[in-house]
Amino acid sequence: MSQFKLDYLDLLEAESIHIMREVAGQFERPALLFSGGKDSITLVQLALKAFKPGKIPFPLVHIDTGHNFPEAIKYRDEVVERTGAKLIVRNVADTIKAKGLKEQTGKFASRNALQSYTLLDTIEEFGFDACIGGARRDEEKARAKERIFSVRDEFGAWDPKRQRPELWNLYNGKIAKGENVRVFPISNWVELDVWNYIKRENIELPSIYFTHEREVLVHGEYLVAVSPFIRIDEGDVIETRRVRYRTVGDMTCTAAVESTASTIDDIVAEIHKTNISERGETRIDDQVSEAAMEDRKKNGYF
Amino acid sequence: MDLLRFITAGSVDDGKSTLIGRLLYDTDSIKVDQLETILKQSKNKSEGEIDLALFTDGLRAEREQGITIDVAYKYFNTDKRKFIIADAPGHIQYTRNMVTGASNSDLIIILVDARQGVIEQTRRHSIIASLLAIPHVVVTVNKMDMVHYSEAVYNDIVLDYMKMAEQLNIKDVTFIPISALNGDNIVKPSANTPWYEGETLLNLLETIDIANDINHTDPRFAVQYVIRPQSEDLHDYRGYAGKVVSGVYKKGDLVTVLPEGIDSEIEAVEINGEEVDVAFAPQSAVIRLKHDIDVNRGNVIATQANMPQVSQEVEAMLCWMDTKPLTPGNKYLIQVHGKTVRCVVKEINYQLDVNTLQRHENISQANLNDIVNVTIKTASPIVFDSYESLRANGGAILIDETAFTTVAGCMLQ
Numbered sequence: 001m002s003q004f005k006l007d008y009l010d011l012l013e014a015e016s017i018h019i020m021r022e023v024a025g026q027f028e029r030p031a032l033l034f035s036g037g038k039d040s041i042t043l044v045q046l047a048l049k050a051f052k053p054g055k056i057p058f059p060l061v062h063i064d065t066g067h068n069f070p071e072a073i074k075y076r077d078e079v080v081e082r083t084g085a086k087l088i089v090r091n092v093a094d095t096i097k098a099k100g101l102k103e104q105t106g107k108f109a110s111r112n113a114l115q116s117y118t119l120l121d122t123i124e125e126f127g128f129d130a131c132i133g134g135a136r137r138d139e140e141k142a143r144a145k146e147r148i149f150s151v152r153d154e155f156g157a158w159d160p161k162r163q164r165p166e167l168w169n170l171y172n173g174k175i176a177k178g179e180n181v182r183v184f185p186i187s188n189w190v191e192l193d194v195w196n197y198i199k200r201e202n203i204e205l206p207s208i209y210f211t212h213e214r215e216v217l218v219h220g221e222y223l224v225a226v227s228p229f230i231r232i233d234e235g236d237v238i239e240t241r242r243v244r245y246r247t248v249g250d251m252t253c254t255a256a257v258e259s260t261a262s263t264i265d266d267i268v269a270e271i272h273k274t275n276i277s278e279r280g281e282t283r284i285d286d287q288v289s290e291a292a293m294e295d296r297k298k299n300g301y302f
Numbered sequence: 303m304d305l306l307r308f309i310t311a312g313s314v315d316d317g318k319s320t321l322i323g324r325l326l327y328d329t330d331s332i333k334v335d336q337l338e339t340i341l342k343q344s345k346n347k348s349e350g351e352i353d354l355a356l357f358t359d360g361l362r363a364e365r366e367q368g369i370t371i372d373v374a375y376k377y378f379n380t381d382k383r384k385f386i387i388a389d390a391p392g393h394i395q396y397t398r399n400m401v402t403g404a405s406n407s408d409l410i411i412i413l414v415d416a417r418q419g420v421i422e423q424t425r426r427h428s429i430i431a432s433l434l435a436i437p438h439v440v441v442t443v444n445k446m447d448m449v450h451y452s453e454a455v456y457n458d459i460v461l462d463y464m465k466m467a468e469q470l471n472i473k474d475v476t477f478i479p480i481s482a483l484n485g486d487n488i489v490k491p492s493a494n495t496p497w498y499e500g501e502t503l504l505n506l507l508e509t510i511d512i513a514n515d516i517n518h519t520d521p522r523f524a525v526q527y528v529i530r531p532q533s534e535d536l537h538d539y540r541g542y543a544g545k546v547v548s549g550v551y552k553k554g555d556l557v558t559v560l561p562e563g564i565d566s567e568i569e570a571v572e573i574n575g576e577e578v579d580v581a582f583a584p585q586s587a588v589i590r591l592k593h594d595i596d597v598n599r600g601n602v603i604a605t606q607a608n609m610p611q612v613s614q615e616v617e618a619m620l621c622w623m624d625t626k627p628l629t630p631g632n633k634y635l636i637q638v639h640g641k642t643v644r645c646v647v648k649e650i651n652y653q654l655d656v657n658t659l660q661r662h663e664n665i666s667q668a669n670l671n672d673i674v675n676v677t678i679k680t681a682s683p684i685v686f687d688s689y690e691s692l693r694a695n696g697g698a699i700l701i702d703e704t705a706f707t708t709v710a711g712c713m714l715q
Contacts, residue, residue: 004518004550004582008305008384017586018545021526025599025640050586052575053539054531137375144374163372164708165398165623167405168697169545170637174706188386190377280335 009197012189013046018169019148019185020050023130024057026173027181030130031088033119034060034079036072036206037248039134042186042194044079045203047132059086061131063118065111066093067229067250075206090122107231108224110253120156123180130173130181138190139279148187154178191278192271199264208245209267211260215240222255246271247282255282303381306512309388309403309436311427312413317444321413321482322376322389325504328489331378373403382508397656397671400430401621401711405697408512409438411503416449416479420462426656428463432470433619433654433673433713435693437515439475442503447481451494469659471690478503516583520687521549521557522610522695523589523603524639541572541588542597547639548694549605550582551589559595560602561612561683566591583694600641602685610687610695614680617715619654619689621673624702624709628668628676634709635701636680642701644681651675678712689713 006014023030032047034040047056062076080087092111095118096103104110123131137144147163149171164172173181186194198205216223217230218237224230226238229252243256244267261267312318326332376387388403390396404410410431414424431439441463449455456479467475478487479495480503486492489504501509529541555568571581572588581587589603597603604610622628628647636645652661654673661675668674689696690713700710 004516004580005304005513006585008303011305011584014545014584014586018526021543021545021586022640025527049574050543051527051529052572052588053536053541054529138377141374144376145372160372165372165402165711167402167699167708167711168694169406170639170697170699172637172699172701172706172708174635174642174701176706188375188377190379190384192379193384275333276335277333280333 009193009200012186012193013049013197015169015188016046016185017050019171019183020047020132022171022173023132023183023185024051026171027130029126029128030058030132030183031061031126031128032056032058032132033134034062034076034087035134035248036062036068036076036079037134038194038198038205038209039136039186041079041203041205042189042197043132043134044083044085045197045201046185048083056083056085058132059088061088061090061122061128063115063122064089064091065115065250066091067111067227067252069206069208069225069245069248069251071206071208072248075204088122088126090118090125092118094118095121107219107233108252109229109231110250112250112253116156123156128180129175130183132183132185134186135184136189136191136194137184137187146184146187148184149173150182150184151175152180152182156180158182192268195264195268195271199268205264206248208248211242211244211262211266213240214243214256216243216256223258224255225251227251245282247278249282257282303379303383304512305384305386306409306507306510307386307388307407308409308411308507309390309400309407310411310413311390311400311431312411312423312444316413316415317482318389318413321411321442321444321480321488322387324482324485324488325387326376326378328485329378329380329504373399380504380508385507397426397430397673398621398623400427401434401623404430404434404436405711407434407436408515409440409507409510410436411440411442414441414443414459414463416443416445416455416459419459420466422657424463425466425658428467428470428472429654429656429659432472435471435690435713437474437512438510439472440503440506441475441477442480442482443477444480444482446479446486446495447484451479451486451492453495453497456495456498476500476506478506517548517692517694518550518582519548520608520610520692520695521551521555521603521605522547522687522692523549523551523587525597525599525601525603526640527599528597529588539590540594540597541590542601542603543588544586544603544640546581546583546585546587547602548583548692549608550580551587551603552580553577556606557591557603558606558609559591559597560604560610560685562596562601563612564595565606566593566595568592600639602639602641604685610685610692612683612685614683616678616680616684616686617651617675618678618698618712619673619675619715620668620700620710620712622668622670622710624707625670626702626709627670628672628674628710629666633703635703636678636684636698636712637701638684638686638698638714639695641684643684644703645678645700647676647700648679649677651677686714688715690715 215226244259390403687695698712
């Protein structure tokens with residue numbers, strides 16, 4: 001029966017599409033969290049394929065920290081234009097003002113943790129019962145223990161001990177009023193799978209994923225883009241380097257990597273060779289403590 | 303390149319974490335920064351030596367309480383395959399975790415400590431592997447270095463295991479003498495076991511035939527969602543989006559929509575919005591039917607020549623996963639693919655002792671981690687196959703009606 005063999009990317013895609021359809025079938029008001037990064041771009045592609053020839057039956061939601069790369073915002077708007085998907089944007093700055101939240105201070109003051117407040121408000125405002133996110137289990141050890149359907153309480157909190165066992169491909173999306181489910185369709189993908197899929201599907205990406213010249217602050221091992229959102233101190237080393245982004249988060253906490261990769265093929269080759277993990281190389285926010293992600297997730301982070 | 307999912311069963315003492323660490327380390331799946339974190343934690347070891355077990359170390363909550371939560375997933379790949387490891391804790395109270403991890407696995411690695419041989423835990427892991435119908439079993443006899451790589455010790459363990467496995471439904475079993483700590487027969491053949499002529503563990507994982515584990519003979523299509531664009535150009539389009547659970551579907555197939563039993567014919571099979579010749583398990587696809595009939599989420603489309611069971615009463619082996627015990631007469635929701643209906647567990651027929659295979663009758667309740675045989679009555683008919691004959695269409699879960707937690711995994715019979 002060897003004529004019915006599937007490549008690993010086909011298998012991953014089939015599983016992710018199945019999960020997308022479970023969301024559409026089980027929930028009344030789902031949403032897809034879209035940041036303009038490669039993982040959520042992959043989610044959009046999977047959602048498109050899951051519901052063809054229909055449109056994606058849920059809105060894309062962007063929690064805008066105000067610290068985005070302009071290229072990512074431009075890309076976001078193009079995707080909406082191209083797919084006809086509905087886009088909802090909510091700003092962290094508005095939440096900060098309305099709730100009188102205290103912003104982080106310091107050199108790379110980040111709104112990453114404050115995003116959770118805006119996300120929870122948005123979930124409440126629209127009554128979302130499921131939010132699809134692009135987290136992958138290979139990213140981080142707190143993620144490795146996350147279910148594909150992850151039930152969160154009213155405060156969005158993740159309780160690793162309250163997780164539902166997930167058997168076969170049966171996903172239990174039943175929730176009480178006020179609770180919601182975070183759904184991770186690409187849980188079983190690793191970074192390289194995402195890149196190989198983007199290559200295979202010929203998906204367009206924001207330009208910052210490819211090599212470009214940029215003014216960066218050289219901070220230890222990290223290259224941080226010079227932007228109005230970071231504090232430049234006297235004595236800081238600022239240089240122009242050929243860089244690209246391996247992951248796209250906020251300008252305040254995502255570091256660039258030196259690279260001359262100008263095509264997807266170059267990027268795949270580069271990641272094949274690299275001996276540093278994605279988060280280790282690029283996420284300044286994870287370096288705070290060993291349990292940084294675990295703590296954020298317990299506070300409603302996606 | 304394809305994909306193999308496997309589960310490792312054993313406790314920390316058997317060297318399970320070391321084995322996983324070894325596989326990741328020797329296949330270059332560990333990045334420098336991750337290694338540095340581990341090296342920092344391996345302080346107690348002598349210079350340059352790393353504690354491979356730390357690669358599977360978990361959350362702070364776990365470290366603080368000295369426990370392991372649920373199942374963790376690890377990933378690595380070689381040129382031949384992508385691998386997904388379900389890492390489930392092996393202690394007795396964690397049957398639930400092992401059942402969860404085993405449900406999706408193509409293969410199980412059962413660790414046996416060469417010094418201890420086949421023990422109660424080995425039997426328990428093998429019984430669960432057999433219940434969950436994992437197609438391939440690999441018994442790794444670990445810590446061979448501690449028994450001077452003795453062929454006699456290894457052979458005795460193999461014989462013991464074979465004898466024990468006779469009573470179980472284990473089809474394909476392979477034995478490998480290893481030392482996870484030293485890397486013997488994990489990635490490279492070991493000079494310490496010249497008497498062993500079999501494959502290394504990695505080679506076996508890379509080459510074992512899993513393509514034939516997927517059923518392509520009994521067509522079952524679980525409808526998840528109805529696509530109705532209602533746009534101008536697709537005004538009358540109605541596509542049933544779902545999963546090919548098993549079997550193969552093509553245009554012209556005479557089908558029946560279950561549980562209602564309404565006949566129709568396949569007008570088209572589509573993937574990614576385009577018509578295809580065939581869709582086969584485990585693909586996600588869209589089926590369009592010739593007749594305008596009512597098909598919804600939860601329906602199963604089967605071919606008229608090959609039908610699953612449709613019933614309101616079913617026997618099942620179930621693993622109880624909740625702290626609140628199961629008592630006969632309790633009502634739950636049962637979920638089989640897209641269908642969720644109310645049900646009552648009418649009777650507990652017997653409890654299976656996972657250490658001895660003995661059946662205990664006259665059981666008044668089932669507790670967390672118990673495996674019991676029950677009779678379930680459902681409020682409306684469900685569509686399924688016996689788990690033993692068609693694994694992909696024989697699994698179900700029970701959901702608590704008010705707390706909505708998943709309380710049991712069921713192998714329907």
